[in-house]
Amino acid sequence: MAKKKSDPNYKVIAENRRARYDYAIEDDIECGIVLMGSEVKSMREGQTNIAESYAAVEDGELWLVNAYVAPYKQAKTWGHEERRKRKLLVSKKELAKLWQATQRKGLTLVPLVMYFNHKGLVKIKLGIAKGKKNHDKRATEAKRDWGRQKARLLRENS
8 A cells, every 4th residue: 555656546534543552453455435425525525533443244245334424514415324334345255254354263353544546446454453452552562662762862873
């Protein structure tokens, strides 16, 4: 998901920054998402939040649950619900892999980032994740602090 500087269509809509702190991300997968027109227009204005959402496999389909998309003001009659379940688009093979990971291995599907790709389509990157315990979170924080201190020391000494 490298951003190209010459690509005018690429734009990050929402990012779940806390996901990498709360979960150990083992793998990630890119999915399409089924949206209404008013949702896309609201996303273009940047009024989306995926911090409290998750993905689930239900009845052989993949769904994004509890993602917030603010109502679009100009779509009065044909608007959308703010926190409705949205269908995610993946291949059957990927769906089977995700179902197996969530059911057998006890992993969760966490949205990491939602963005417009180079074609202007909304995509979402899901992380196949395992929840961290408090001591794991402290270790991650200590490692991050040491990296900052090391960079600061290298800058001062060179």
